[in-house]
Amino acid sequence: MSDRIPLTTRRGFITATSLGIVSLYGLWAGFGAAPLPWSTASREHAKPGRIPPGGGHAGHGAADAGLSAEEFRAATRDFVERYGLPDGSVQPARAMTPEGNSQTGHGAAHGHASMPAPQPAAPAEAIPAEAIDVYLMAYQWGFEPAVLRLDTGTAYRFRMMAVDANHGASLQMGDASRIIRLRRGTLVEQALTFTAPGEYLVYCTVYCGVAHERMLGRLIVT
């Protein structure tokens, strides 16, 4: 038997093989989900104040707008009044100006003089300027509005807040879901553009009490 240490039992080999797990980063980078030192995207990703892409599909992040839960309730109430349909559902659209021109959705839901105009302190680079605002309030135990009617191919800026406890406002869309966590009193914005029609489930994925599983809503995308 040789006294020479075989390759597979050398410390260097064991260390190098263990470090092989870091190669997973290369796969992430290949999917565009992790920055590389030489890529422009990496610098964009690390830019302070950027709303990060949640799940790689849309904007996601807390908008530190200083909006209180009460202010958000009022904004949601105004949104529902403005875009509510007789069947109780809500169908947001671009607001029309008195001159007949279309106005982008940002701030359209709170056009009343008495309403605050909540804007995120951090610029929402990931959210298109033409996106239509959608307000979604999570509370124990439901969503307001409970039914939203949306269009495919239209960019929406979802403005969401849990007003009493931590909640989820996740979207089940067939084979997979988009999980969204809401912290009490924190405004969360996500840019969403639906590419396929369907009826999607809105549900809470953060335990919020014994009726947690009764928290549900619907997105009807046509």
Place this chain on the structure above:
Amino acid sequence: MSARAATLRETLGRLPGRDRWLIGGLIGAALAALLVAVALGAMTALIRAGAIDPSPDFGYRLMTGHGVVAFFYWLYFAQAAVLLAFATGGGAGRIALAPLAWLGGALMVAGLALAGYATIAGPPLLYDGAPEVVGDEPRAALPFYAGYLLLSAGLAGVAASAVATALAGKARTASAWSAVAFGTVAWAGLLLVSAVAAFNVFLPAAIWAAGWRAMPSNHTAGWHLLFHNMHYLPLMGSVVIWYAVMREVAGAASIVGPRFSKCMFALYLVLVPPTSLYHMFLEPDLPGTLRVAGSLLSLFIGVPTIAVFLIIVASLETHARTLGGRGLFGWLRVLPWREPALAAIGLASVNLALGGTFAFVLIQEQLAPLLSDTMFVPGYFHFLTVGTVTLTLFAALAGIIPAITRGAIRAPRALAGLPVLVSGGLLLFGAAGMLAGLSGMPRRVLDASYDGLAPESWERLSALLGLGGAVMAAGVAAHAALLLGSLLWPARAGAAPSPSRPATEHPPAGQQAWTGPVAVMLLYGAMFAATAFAFSVMRGLPLAGPGTH
């Protein structure tokens, strides 16, 4: 020929009676807690499967009890027992600061009693105990938080005693720590960190519940930090136990020597605390730079575990080949698989590979919105908490119990076979849970039908979850009951089991050991495939917009 080092069985057998009682008491509390936790967990899984239909209030109490007792009390009692037992292996001859350890054990028992009372009489909070879920009577949650504080204080006492014992052994023998002794001290250090983290999150909550200050605003962040430490802590303990079992049962010495192994154990101390970020990827106010850093850092946490796996497999393989083992995997037949401890850690390593494969999908920050808060999480982490850590703790207890009772384990052949049953149930539970999680089925709900709006597959997968959970629970309960029986009514001791070949400080040289590297390459391949698949599922969402790739 150098003198043979005393085995753990021998050192434990020579401990004073009161020290053996202390370790035995902690083991008894751990196994009793586990039996309760398993019953509650099985009932929770059966509720999800629709097999039983209690009120939501009762169901969430079951879920709370399962999480608290399994994740905190079973794991902490068992770790405390193993820690003290291993600490005495350094040659101290007794447990140092024994009154502190006794007090610690008593506080932990008091904590368990309070946790039980709070679960029955207080609001159902689940194991994280978020204050905003408590409702209008914060005082009702005070026993819940106080239970955690007692547990943490007790744990700190036991961990301090274990460190003192290891130090006393080093001073008495005037020799360097073995890899296991060093690992034990590092493990105790992380336990102390964990106890501090628990105080950090539950003390403000308890003060609020007592009515002395406002509701804490940072409970969630504190919980994530605690939770992260908590589940890496027993994983680190597991690799220390594997080291000990390799030497005590299989008779194999470390192929790389103690210094390198100590470095790997120390890496846990360095890497575990900062990698907690990945639990917070869905938090709306976490900056993007921290998300990227968290993903990258989390990759490194796998390094020491894989290194220790390679060391142990190479050591066992080299040892088995010197005993005549042949072939890439044929050497495995040489090892004493009928020993309950070795059988348990054999399957624990397989389960670790399965759990690790999917855990590394979740550490990618952009995959978090696909999988976090879904059944994917319990699906994969049961491979770690039950399949890896619990089976490994069983392996340790199977060695410690006969030593402290000076008797023998009951039904060792059944104990050697039960990990197969546990792993079979776990495979079904984990596969169903992860598939359900991929399509978004939430964790922490009892009924995921959502008035018929949920995918039809969720009902079928929930049934499989219930079935797998019941099988897994039956295997764990049987294993725990046999160990508890061996503790309370030990069988008559026969000849002490001896390793197939006594361990030496210098393992035989010249043997290649390819099984470990091949297994790790397969693991990496599985991780790449699982991650790529998750990205493909995420891209299948009917969403477009900024950030779409």
